[in-house]
Amino acid sequence: xxxxxxxxxxxxxxxxxxxxxxxxxxxxxxxxxxxxxxxxxxxxxxxxxxxxxxxxxxxxxxxxxxxxxxxxxxxxxxxxxxxxxxxxxxxxxxxxxxxxxxxxxxxxxxxxxxxxxxxxxxxxxxxxxxxxxxxxxxxxxxxxxxxxxxxxxxxxxxxxxxxxxxxxxxxxx
Numbered sequence: 001x002x003x004x005x006x007x008x009x010x011x012x013x014x015x016x017x018x019x020x021x022x023x024x025x026x027x028x029x030x031x032x033x034x035x036x037x038x039x040x041x042x043x044x045x046x047x048x049x050x051x052x053x054x055x056x057x058x059x060x061x062x063x064x065x066x067x068x069x070x071x072x073x074x075x076x077x078x079x080x081x082x083x084x085x086x087x088x089x090x091x092x093x094x095x096x097x098x099x100x101x102x103x104x105x106x107x108x109x110x111x112x113x114x115x116x117x118x119x120x121x122x123x124x125x126x127x128x129x130x131x132x133x134x135x136x137x138x139x140x141x142x143x144x145x146x147x148x149x150x151x152x153x154x155x156x157x158x159x160x161x162x163x164x165x166x167x168x169x170x171x172x173x
Contacts, residue, residue, distance in 0.1 A: 007048040008111065011056035015108035016049050022082040023104065023113065056109025063114040069100045075115045076102050093122045 010016035017036050021027055029039040034051035043064050066072055076086055086102040093099070101116030
């Protein structure tokens with residue numbers, strides 16, 4: 001079996017284990033002082049948590065791509081039942097892809113998680129003809145519950161892409 005391994009620094013191992021148990025609907029496969037790992041079947045993932053106070057949440061964002069919108073909705077409902085809030089984005093364009101997604105709020109280290117499905121490719125980074133720039137997205141996310149928009153921004157946005165660089169090189173879509 002193949003799976004991606006993701007190792008995260010966390011500020012508080014107990015708080016992190018609580019959050020990730022809810023997020024993925026499973027308990028750790030191994031738990032030691034300052035350490036936990038999850039063997040997650042769906043999506044295939046080996047998640048390793050290492051307690052390093054002051055270094056938690058150093059990533060831009062993380063994501064789980066799912067098969068379809070029904071799965072996005074099912075995950076959003078499951079996480080709401082577990083007490084985790086979300087910022088909903090449907091039929092949105094980000095990272096050169098039209099997506100249905102939501103952002104999960106409340107990770108103990110401040111890291112950002114999106115659960116999304118790709119509906120179609122897009123010729124633009126943001127919206128049709130790039131009409132929905134990052135400033136509009138930032139305002140919407142901030143108004144929707146205090147998620148730092150800069151932290152949720154996929155790929156850093158087009159304004160951070162230098163001339164001659166390929167924006168799709170590290171994007172989430």
